Each structure stands twice: as structure tokens, then as C-alpha cells.
Amino acid sequence: MSDTTYTKMGDTTDEATDGGPRESDYYQTTEGDRVYDVQGGDWETILAPPTGEKDRLIVNMGPQHPSTHGVLRLIVELDGESVQSIRAAIGYLHTGIEKNMEFRTWTQGTTFVTRMDYVAGLHNELAYSLAVERLLGIEDQIPERASVIRVMMSELARASSHLVAIATGGLELGALTGMTVGFRNREPILDLFESITGLRMNHGYIRPGGVSQDLPQGIEADITETLANLRKGSTDVQNLLVGNAIWLGRTQGVGYLDLAGCMALGVTGPILRSTGLPFDVRKTDPYCGFENYEFDVATQTTCDVYGRFLIRLDEIEQSLNIVEQCLDKLKPGPVMVADKKIAWPADLTVGPDGQGNSLAHIKHIMGTSMEALIHHFKLVTEGFQVPPGQVYVPTEGAKGELGMHLVSDGGTRPYRAHMREPSFTNLQAIAAMCEGGMLSDVVASISSIDPVMGGVDR
Amino acid sequence: MSELDPPETPEGLPVTPADAVEIPLADVSGAGPDLVEVRVGAFGVHGSPDVSGYGGLINKIEIAGASERPYGSYFDEVADDLAINLGSDYNEAIEKVVVDRGEVTFYVRRARIVEVCQAMLHDPLLRFEMCLGVSGVHWPNELDRELHAVYHLRSITHNRIVRLEVTCPDSDPHVPSTTSVYPTNDWHERETYDFFGIVFDGHPYLTRIEMPDDWLGHPQRKDYPLGGIPVEYKGATVPPPDKRRSYS
Numbered sequence: 001m002s003d004t005t006y007t008k009m010g011d012t013t014d015e016a017t018d019g020g021p022r023e024s025d026y027y028q029t030t031e032g033d034r035v036y037d038v039q040g041g042d043w044e045t046i047l048a049p050p051t052g053e054k055d056r057l058i059v060n061m062g063p064q065h066p067s068t069h070g071v072l073r074l075i076v077e078l079d080g081e082s083v084q085s086i087r088a089a090i091g092y093l094h095t096g097i098e099k100n101m102e103f104r105t106w107t108q109g110t111t112f113v114t115r116m117d118y119v120a121g122l123h124n125e126l127a128y129s130l131a132v133e134r135l136l137g138i139e140d141q142i143p144e145r146a147s148v149i150r151v152m153m154s155e156l157a158r159a160s161s162h163l164v165a166i167a168t169g170g171l172e173l174g175a176l177t178g179m180t181v182g183f184r185n186r187e188p189i190l191d192l193f194e195s196i197t198g199l200r201m202n203h204g205y206i207r208p209g210g211v212s213q214d215l216p217q218g219i220e221a222d223i224t225e226t227l228a229n230l231r232k233g234s235t236d237v238q239n240l241l242v243g244n245a246i247w248l249g250r251t252q253g254v255g256y257l258d259l260a261g262c263m264a265l266g267v268t269g270p271i272l273r274s275t276g277l278p279f280d281v282r283k284t285d286p287y288c289g290f291e292n293y294e295f296d297v298a299t300q301t302t303c304d305v306y307g308r309f310l311i312r313l314d315e316i317e318q319s320l321n322i323v324e325q326c327l328d329k330l331k332p333g334p335v336m337v338a339d340k341k342i343a344w345p346a347d348l349t350v351g352p353d354g355q356g357n358s359l360a361h362i363k364h365i366m367g368t369s370m371e372a373l374i375h376h377f378k379l380v381t382e383g384f385q386v387p388p389g390q391v392y393v394p395t396e397g398a399k400g401e402l403g404m405h406l407v408s409d410g411g412t413r414p415y416r417a418h419m420r421e422p423s424f425t426n427l428q429a430i431a432a433m434c435e436g437g438m439l440s441d442v443v444a445s446i447s448s449i450d451p452v453m454g455g456v457d458r
Numbered sequence: 459m460s461e462l463d464p465p466e467t468p469e470g471l472p473v474t475p476a477d478a479v480e481i482p483l484a485d486v487s488g489a490g491p492d493l494v495e496v497r498v499g500a501f502g503v504h505g506s507p508d509v510s511g512y513g514g515l516i517n518k519i520e521i522a523g524a525s526e527r528p529y530g531s532y533f534d535e536v537a538d539d540l541a542i543n544l545g546s547d548y549n550e551a552i553e554k555v556v557v558d559r560g561e562v563t564f565y566v567r568r569a570r571i572v573e574v575c576q577a578m579l580h581d582p583l584l585r586f587e588m589c590l591g592v593s594g595v596h597w598p599n600e601l602d603r604e605l606h607a608v609y610h611l612r613s614i615t616h617n618r619i620v621r622l623e624v625t626c627p628d629s630d631p632h633v634p635s636t637t638s639v640y641p642t643n644d645w646h647e648r649e650t651y652d653f654f655g656i657v658f659d660g661h662p663y664l665t666r667i668e669m670p671d672d673w674l675g676h677p678q679r680k681d682y683p684l685g686g687i688p689v690e691y692k693g694a695t696v697p698p699p700d701k702r703r704s705y706s
Contacts, residue, residue: 409495
């Protein structure tokens with residue numbers, strides 16, 4: 001937007017007779033244009049400015065708008081239907097997660113970060129846990145099984161997040177069957193999450209030191225079956241949209257952002273890969289043993305919405321392949337670091353009342369060992385101390401590079417936790433993608449950025 | 459009795475030294491680890507007679523200080539290339555280099571941050587194409603360096619990550635904006651301004667981004683309370699999180 005300033009002109013006391021803008025009531029910009037502030041009234045009179053000058057409409061799209069992918073407010077300056085300028089206003093979902101984490105223990109932090117980008121909360125938990133582990137210096141003590149479970153859960157979350165991206169993209173562009181197919185395919189992944197972590201969202205499953213509990217018995221068969229269903233469902237999406245003429249018309253050549261633009265704006269993830277650069281943190285800075293898995297980095301060279309859609313489809317495939325490799329790598333063993341000063345007692349079983357409890361552990365601390373009771377109490381109320389310092393741990397989230405900047409002052413709580421959220425960073429590219437295009441393409445561009453406002457605002 | 463021994467009350471109970479011992483300010487100037495805080499006692503008890511016996515504990519919080527060469531990994535190469543770019547200004551621009559936990563931090567004097575970023579971006583041997591954003595940290599005990607702006611730079615060409623850190627005093631919270639070099643820092647600098655009150659000079663429109671425009675204060679500073687109300691549960695009252703006992 002130009003550095004225009006607005007000055008209120010005219011008489012503001014009298015009422016407009018027809019509900020439209022009055023000749024006397026306008027804002028004068030420094031460029032000499034007149035800006036009329038209209039609301040309500042009859043559309044005919046609103047559209048016809050009293051002076052007949054060249055008119056531009058500034059429209060607030062959102063924050064309560066079904067096509068803005070969440071509580072995102074877009075301020076669009078329109079000339080007819082073409083977008084002259086567009087700015088995003090965020091902050092409507094700011095919940096102060098980073099500040100809140102400074103008042104909870106390191107283990108409780110997982111519960112908070114999972115609510116940032118809630119569509120793929122497991123990625124946040126993973127980045128946070130890896131950062132705490134690097135601060136503690138216990139990165140190489142994480143049991144193999146825990147790492148494999150982390151990779152598996154993270155890839156399922158990626159597939160789930162991409163399915164939501166495709167589904168909401170379909171919803172916003174009017175391809176409602178795309179939405180139902182996408183959400184239908186995501187459902188079995190959430191069912192898996194529910195049987196593994198106990199919750200469909202906001203899991204708090206990946207913790208500093210490992211994961212909160214082992215996989216339930218016989219889950220491997222469920223995962224195998226789900227993978228088969230997901231592959232079939234993925235084919236449904238492809239049959240529905242990949243060659244669909246309307247879909248192609250809405251997405252091809254739309255939301256163009258090339259490599260130079262991505263670099264300057266810090267854009268990562270599917271948007272960066274749609275420019276042909278195979279950048280993926282899982283390959284460049286492998287974590288959790290990603291170097292031992294075989295997968296390809298999906299790329300396209302179209303730089304547009306359609307390319308990003310194809311990349312997401314491809315990445316779902318790749319993620320399912322990785323989950324399959326995880327099943328082969330799963331060997332019995334512990335899922336939490338051996339250091340009892342860090343590992344929370346969490347081997348829960350479901351009791352007859354439906355509540356999760358660890359009966360063996362309760363018997364141990366309440367019946368046989370007073371020291372165990374003291375240690376349990378200290379660990380749960382006070383937490384553990386983390387040596388002072390700061391780390392930055394990059395991971396590949398579903399939307400791009402998800403980095404955790406974590407600072408410790410040697411206490412039992414994070415001193416400062418900052419998530420480098422790909423949604424937040426990528427959303428800045430909205431102006432570069434949309435200006436000069438049509439208003440209808442704005443919706444397509446947003447859906448291809450796939451911002452989750454919980455992550456943007458934190 | 460040394461000066462660090464806790465004094466005693468008339469009843470013979472030691473009081474927590476928090477009330478009695480002069481706590482030195484943070485020291486980040488000298489060589490070796492930086493002392494950022496000194497804590498006394500344990501269990502978060504302050505201001506009441508200490509019956510735990512741990513009230514005399516004095517805990518110095520030190521974070522890694524300036525590192526000596528060789529830094530290891532690719533860090534030496536980056537430092538050398540940066541030195542070639544900045545020439546004789548290197549020692550003036552780079553306050554210190556800290557290597558900790560396999561990560562490198564260049565502490566840059568705030569007047570030189572834009573120049574350093576330009577070198578980092580444009581030199582083919584450095585080529586940090588992407589900035590991963592700005593994060594703030596508030597260290598109220600570090601006299602005249604209370605506010606830190608932390609930048610992470612990523613080089614896709616060389617597959618490297620470095621951290622730049624700039625400090626500024628609370629009384630003069632100004633840091634030059636790096637948006638001219640890394641446009642991605644636009645929103646990140648607005649966020650850091652919003653949460654910490656660091657003013658990024660030269661930013662095109664440094665307004666609040668997460669908080670409402672008319673908000674007072676900068677919420678992620680340590681002197682800004684978390685807020686909250688006591689919650690009653692089954693007859694007992696749970697205080698809000700920032701009023702609960704801190705074990706740090």
C-alpha cells in the first residue's frame with residue numbers, strides 16, 4: 001500500500017438521505033483522491049460515488065469469513081475485481097502460548113506447543129522436545145523405539161495436515177466433494193491418533209525424553225489397514241481433482257511466487273518446493289534418524305497453486321511410505337529416556353472407571369518405596385532443571401520449516417520459547433502472490449499457503 | 459563467618475539470604491562463562507524463615523561465554539569469510555563468538571547488524587539466503603544489554619545455520635531494521651517490537667502485529683505479569699500460574 005494518509009473532510013453532522021455516501025463526506029488522501037467510507041445502505045447507491053470519480057473499494061475480508069482459512073483478516077483494495085493491494089491483519093487468535101510456557105515446567109510445555117498449529121500438533125511437540133533434549137544434552141540417549149514412533153507419528157500428522165489443506169482448499173474454491181473426501185481420509189488417521197495417544201488433537205504425546213507411552217498392543221495391524229485405506233482415499237482425491245478442468249482453471253498459474261520471492265520472504269515448505277527447489281529439513285538437517293528412511297522430496301516447477309496441490313498429494317504418498325518403513329523398524333524397547341530424573345511416570349493403563357492410571361507405578365510409590373514417592377512428587381510438581389543456554393532446532397513441519405528457539409536460564413521452566421512458525425512466515429507472501437490478480441484468486445492463494453491461525457498467532 | 463553465610467534470626471533460624479545477601483549484577487563482560495543471574499535458596503521460598511536448611515544455597519547461573527578458536531565444524535570458515543568481508547571492522551562489529559551445543563552465535567554490535575547481514579547474504583562463500591526470523595529475549599539482569607534480538611540465518615547453498623544476536627539497553631531499545639536485506643523479517647520484527655518493545659529503526663511500518671493497536675506494554679518482557687485469576691476447585695483455591703511457587 002502506498003504511504004497515503006487520509007484526512008477526514010466535509011461535514012460529519014448531517015445524515016445521508018439515501019443511505020449512500022454523501023457528496024460532502026469523504027476522506028482526502030495526500031495523493032488528492034477521495035475516499036468514501038460507506039456501510040449499510042443500498043448497494044446501487046454505494047457503488048455509485050456522488051462525484052463519478054475513479055473508484056476503488058477497500059474491502060475487509062474476514063476475520064469472520066469462510067474463505068480466509070481461519071480468523072485471518074485481509075484488507076483488500078479493489079479496482080473492480082482486480083486486487084490493487086492486499087494486506088493481512090493477524091492477531092485475532094493470539095493466545096500468549098509462548099508467554100504461558102514461561103510459567104510451566106519443561107514437560108508441561110508440550111501441552112502448550114501442541115495447540116499452536118493444532119492441525120499438526122505432533123510436529124510442534126517434536127520440535128519442542130528435540131530442543132529441550134538438545135539443551136539437556138541427551139539427544140543420543142533417546143531410545144530407538146521412541147525415535148521410530150516419533151517419525152511415524154510425525155509423518156501421519158503430515159499426511160493428516162495435507163489432507164486438511166486439500167480439503168479446505170476444495171471447500172474454499174467450491175469443490176465441496178474435495179472437502180468431504182479430504183476430511184473422510186483424515187478421519188482414520190485421527191482414529192489412529194486416538195488409540196495411540198488417547199486424543200484426536202492436542203495430544204501432548206511427544207515429550208522431552210521420548211514419548212508419553214508405548215504403542216498399544218496390535219496397533220501395527222490397524223496402521224497397516226489404515227495405510228491401505230489412505231492410499232485408496234488418496235486415489236479418490238486424485239481422480240476427483242488432478243485432471244478436473246474447473247480445478248485446473250482455478251489453480252493453474254494462480255498465486256505465482258518464484259524462487260527469488262520465496263527466498264526473500266523466507267517461505268518454506270510446499271510453496272518453496274513448488275519452485276523446483278528440493279529443500280526439506282528432513283534431508284538437510286536430519287533428526288530422529290530421518291537419514292535412515294527412504295523418501296523423495298516432492299517438487300514441481302510451476303510456482304503456482306496447482307503445483308503446491310500436487311506436492312501435497314505427493315507428500316502424503318511419501319509420508320505413508322515412511323510410516324510403512326517405521327513399522328519395519330519398530331523393535332521392542334523403552335520409549336522414554338532411562339534417566340528417571342527426566343522421564344515422567346506415564347505408563348498408563350485404562351482402569352475400570354475409564355481413567356488412565358499406572359497401577360504398577362502407584363503400587364510402587366504408595367506401597368513399597370517412600371523414596372520413589374518423593375522422587376515422583378518432586379518430578380511432577382517441581383520438574384527438572386535444564387542447563388542454561390539457547391538452541392535452535394529446525395524440523396520440517398507440514399507447512400515448512402518449523403524451528404524451535406528455546407532459551408534456558410537453568411531453571412525448571414523455559415526462560416523463553418519461540419516457535420519459528422512456517423504459517424506465520426509464509427503468510428507474508430500473500431501480497432506478493434495476489435496483487436494484480438483477481439479477487440477470486442486471493443482465496444486460492446490463501447488455501448495454497450495453508451496457514452493455520454493457531455500457529456500464526458500462537 | 460564469611461559474607462555469604464546466611465545471617466540468623468534471634469530465634470536461631472537462618473533467614474533466606476535473598477533478603478540478606480547482596481546479589482551481584484549479571485556479568486557478561488569478561489572471558490569465560492557469562493554470569494547472568496545469582497539465585498539463593500531452594501524450593502522457591504523467599505522472605506520467610508528458612509526451615510529447610512537449603513536457604514544458604516547460592517546458585518550462579520552461567521551461560522556459555524566467548525569461545526576460543528578453533529570453533530569447530532563450519533564455524534571457523536564462516537568467521538573467516540565474515541572477517542574478509544568486514545575487513546578491519548570485524549573485531550569492532552563482532553563482539554564475541556559463542557559456540558555452544560553444536561551451534562554458533564555471533565554477537566553483533568547493533569550499529570553493524572545490517573552490514574553483517576548484507577555480507578552474510580551476498581558473499582558467495584557465506585550465502586545465507588534465508589533469514590529464519592527474529593526472536594527476542596529479555597534478560598533484565600544484564601545491565602545495559604537487557605534486550606536481545608536473535609536472528610537465525612540459513613544457507614541452503616552450503617547447508618549451514620548461524621545465529622546472530624544483537625543486544626540493546628532497555629533505556630535505548632533501538633536496533634536497525636534488517637528488512638532491507640531480509641524482507642521476511644518484516645513481520646518478525648513487528649512481532650519482536652510488539653512483545654519486547656525493541657524498536658527496529660528503518661522498518662517500513664513498525665506497528666503491533668499480535669496485540670491490539672492500543673495495547674499498553676510489551677507482554678513478553680519479564681517485568682510484564684502473566685495475569686490470571688485464582689481458581690476455586692473443590693473448596694481449595696489454586697493461584698494463577700505466575701503466583702505459584704517457582705522452583706527456579
